[in-house]
Amino acid sequence: MPVLHLLSETQPLPKPPLKAFPPIWAQSRQEVCESFEWFRSYQGGVYQNNGSVKGYFLSAFSAQRDCFQCGGKIVISHGGGKADSISSAQNVKGQAKTAVDQRAQDSSVQALLENYRKNQPLVLLIDDKYEPFPFDLSSREVYMTVLGFYKIIHTWAEYQSSNSNTSGRVVRYKFAFQWCEDQGEPWWSKGPSDAIRSNSNNNQVSVVTSLLCLLPDVRSHSQPKPANLYFPCAACSEKSPRVYRQAWACLNPACSAFWTMPSGQSLPENLDYNTEFLTVIDHRALPLSYRDALLPKTPVLAPHGGVTTSYAHTRGWHCRKCGRLSCRSAWELYQCPNCKVCASILGRVRRPPCVDIPLAYSLHIAIQRLAPRFFAHSDIGMSGPAGRCQTFILPDGKGKIHLIQTNRLANLEADQIFEAYQKQASDGTLLLRRWPLRSVSLLLRGQFLTNYFSQNSGETYHYVGGGAETVPFVHAPSSIVQARDLIQKRIHEALGTQHKFNEVLSAAYMEQQKMAFHSDSEHGLGPVVAGLSMGSPALMHFRLLSKYVPRNEQRANAMTVVLRHGDVLVMEGAGVQDFYEHTVVPCNFRIAATARWIEPHHA
Numbered sequence: 001m002p003v004l005h006l007l008s009e010t011q012p013l014p015k016p017p018l019k020a021f022p023p024i025w026a027q028s029r030q031e032v033c034e035s036f037e038w039f040r041s042y043q044g045g046v047y048q049n050n051g052s053v054k055g056y057f058l059s060a061f062s063a064q065r066d067c068f069q070c071g072g073k074i075v076i077s078h079g080g081g082k083a084d085s086i087s088s089a090q091n092v093k094g095q096a097k098t099a100v101d102q103r104a105q106d107s108s109v110q111a112l113l114e115n116y117r118k119n120q121p122l123v124l125l126i127d128d129k130y131e132p133f134p135f136d137l138s139s140r141e142v143y144m145t146v147l148g149f150y151k152i153i154h155t156w157a158e159y160q161s162s163n164s165n166t167s168g169r170v171v172r173y174k175f176a177f178q179w180c181e182d183q184g185e186p187w188w189s190k191g192p193s194d195a196i197r198s199n200s201n202n203n204q205v206s207v208v209t210s211l212l213c214l215l216p217d218v219r220s221h222s223q224p225k226p227a228n229l230y231f232p233c234a235a236c237s238e239k240s241p242r243v244y245r246q247a248w249a250c251l252n253p254a255c256s257a258f259w260t261m262p263s264g265q266s267l268p269e270n271l272d273y274n275t276e277f278l279t280v281i282d283h284r285a286l287p288l289s290y291r292d293a294l295l296p297k298t299p300v301l302a303p304h305g306g307v308t309t310s311y312a313h314t315r316g317w318h319c320r321k322c323g324r325l326s327c328r329s330a331w332e333l334y335q336c337p338n339c340k341v342c343a344s345i346l347g348r349v350r351r352p353p354c355v356d357i358p359l360a361y362s363l364h365i366a367i368q369r370l371a372p373r374f375f376a377h378s379d380i381g382m383s384g385p386a387g388r389c390q391t392f393i394l395p396d397g398k399g400k401i402h403l404i405q406t407n408r409l410a411n412l413e414a415d416q417i418f419e420a421y422q423k424q425a426s427d428g429t430l431l432l433r434r435w436p437l438r439s440v441s442l443l444l445r446g447q448f449l450t451n452y453f454s455q456n457s458g459e460t461y462h463y464v465g466g467g468a469e470t471v472p473f474v475h476a477p478s479s480i481v482q483a484r485d486l487i488q489k490r491i492h493e494a495l496g497t498q499h500k501f502n503e504v505l506s507a508a509y510m511e512q513q514k515m516a517f518h519s520d521s522e523h524g525l526g527p528v529v530a531g532l533s534m535g536s537p538a539l540m541h542f543r544l545l546s547k548y549v550p551r552n553e554q555r556a557n558a559m560t561v562v563l564r565h566g567d568v569l570v571m572e573g574a575g576v577q578d579f580y581e582h583t584v585v586p587c588n589f590r591i592a593a594t595a596r597w598i599e600p601h602h603a
C-alpha cells in the first residue's frame with residue numbers, strides 16, 4: 001500500500017487517448033511555423049507581430065498555479081519566459097542559469113499586456129508535454145495542436161519560489177486566457193462522432209471545416225462579470241484582482257505594497273485560487289475579421305502567370321481531411337504525410353534571369369584577384385571569346401576560387417538545361433525534395449527539413465538526404481547529366497584542366513530560400529567542387545571556420561561572389577573546405593547543380 005501511495009503522488013495518472021485527430025495539428029514545430037500564420041516562432045512560446053501576440057504556446061515547465069480550468073475555457077499561464085525550468089531546458093549544455101524577475105517591459109510580457117489592453121484575441125497552442133490537457137496527444141502521434149482563439153481576461157504579477165535565485169523567489173507575470181465562445185464548444189470536449197476521422201479512405205466530406213465553423217454558441221456558460229473582483233491598493237491606487245482564496249493583495253510589482261495583504265503581511269507560501277476568479281466571466285466575442293481566420297488558407301495551385309516559386313508557395317499545407325499541417329516538401333505537389341491526400345502544383349517554365357540582381361547587392365572582395373582571362377569556345381560556331389574567368393586566391397595557399405562567366409550566346413546551353421530542369425521537376429521525373437537536416441537543435445522536436453529542395457545523383461552525398469535517396473547517373477534525369485557535362489566542359493575551356501565528376505547535388509530555391517553556411521566535408525571528397533548557376537542571381541559568401549577566428553575578433557565574410565545565370569564557380573583545393581565555409585543566398589527562383597568527385601564506396 002505505501003508503494004501505491006507514493007506512485008500516485010509522484011507520477012501523473014495516464015491520460016485517455018485522443019478520441020480523434022484535432023482540427024489543426026502537426027508533428028514538428030517547423031510544420032506549424034511554415035503552415036500556420038498564428039505561430040511562426042521556432043524558439044520560445046510567444047509569437048509576436050506588430051507589438052502584440054498572435055500565438056501562445058503551452059508546453060512542459062508550467063509555473064506554480066498554471067492551470068487549465070472549466071474544461072479548458074480558462075487557461076492560466078506565466079507569460080514570457082525567464083522561468084527556472086525554462087532556463088535549464090534551453091540550456092542544452094546543462095550549465096546552471098539563474099531565474100530572474102520578469103518585468104512589464106520585457107518584450108513578450110509587454111506584447112501580452114497589449115493584447116489585454118486592446119481586448120485582442122490570440123491563439124493558444126499546446127504540445128504533448130502540456131500536462132493539464134486532459135487527453136494524451138501522443139496516442140495519435142500529435143506533437144503540437146491548436147486549441148483555438150482566446151482573450152486575456154486578467155493579468156497580474158506574483159511571486160514564485162525559485163531554487164536558482166538567491167532571494168528564493170522571482171516575479172512572474174500571469175495571464176488568464178478565456179475561450180472565445182463564438183467558436184462553439186472546444187473540439188476536445190466533443191464526442192467522437194463530431195471529430196475528425198483518422199486515416200479515412202472512404203471519400204467522406206471533410207469534417208474539419210464543420211468543426212471550426214464559427215457559429216454563436218447557444219450553450220454558452222457565460223456569467224455576468226463579478227463586480228467585487230478588483231480592489232484598489234491604498235499605496236499605489238492601482239486595482240488588483242482578488243486572485244487567491246486566502247486574501248486580496250496588491251499585485252503591482254512596482255508598488256511598495258506588492259504581495260502584501262491589507263493586514264500588512266505578505267501572502268502565505270501556499271495559495272490557491274479564489275473560485276470566483278476562475279469562472280468564465282462574460283461572453284468573449286470574436287471580432288468579425290477573426291471568424292474564419294483560424295484554418296490556414298489553401299495555397300493557390302495554379303496561379304495567374306504560372307509562377308509557383310513565390311514565397312507563398314514555400315508555405316505549408318493544412319489537410320482538410322485529417323487536420324495535419326505539413327511543410328511543402330515536394331516540388332511538384334502538396335501531400336499530407338498522414339492521410340496522403342495530394343494536390344498538384346501547376347506552374348510554367350521560367351526563362352532566365354528570373355529576376356535581376358538588386359542594386360543593394362555589393363561585392364566585397366578581400367582576397368587577391370588575378371586579372372581575368374578570356375577563353376574561346378570551340379563547338380558553338382562563334383568567333384571571339386566565349387567567356388572569361390576570374391581567379392581569387394585564398395591567403396596562405398589555402399586554395400583558389402574561379403568564377404567562369406560566359407557571354408549571352410554561349411549561355412544558350414545553360415538556358416536549355418534550366419528549362420529541362422523545370423520540366424522534369426514538375427512532371428516528377430526529377431524528384432526535388434526538402435530532406436531532413438542531419439543535425440538539428442536538441443530543442444526542436446520532430447523532423448527539420450532543409451530550407452531548399454534538392455536531389456543527389458551519382459555517388460552518395462550525406463550532407464543532405466543521406467545515401468538512400470541518391471539516384472545513380474544511369475537513372476538520373478537528362479538535365480542533371482547535361483549540367484555535369486557542361487560544368488566539365490567549361491572548366492576545360494577556362495582552366496585547361498580535365499575533370500570527371502561522379503556526383504551532382506541539384507538544389508532548387510524558391511523566393512527567400514537559401515543554403516546556410518557549410519563546408520563540403522564528405523568523406524572521400526576530391527579537391528575540386530564546381531557549380532553551375534541557373535535562373536536568378538545569387539550571392540555566394542565565404543568566411544573562415546569559427547575555429548580559425550581569434551576569440552575576440554568578429555567573423556566577417558572573407559569574400560562575396562555574385563553568381564549569375566550560366567556562371568560556373570570552381571572551388572579548387574581541399575583548403576577551401578578545410579578552412580572556409582560558404583553560403584548561397586539567391587535573389588529569387590534559382591537552380592544550381594554542384595558537381596564533385598567522391599571516392600566510390602566511401603563511408
Ligand SMILES: O=C(O)CCC(=O)C(=O)O
Pocket residue numbers: 505507515520531582583584592593594
Ligand atoms: O550554388 C548553390 O546553390 C550552393 C551549392 C553548394 O554550396 C553546395 O552544393 O554545397
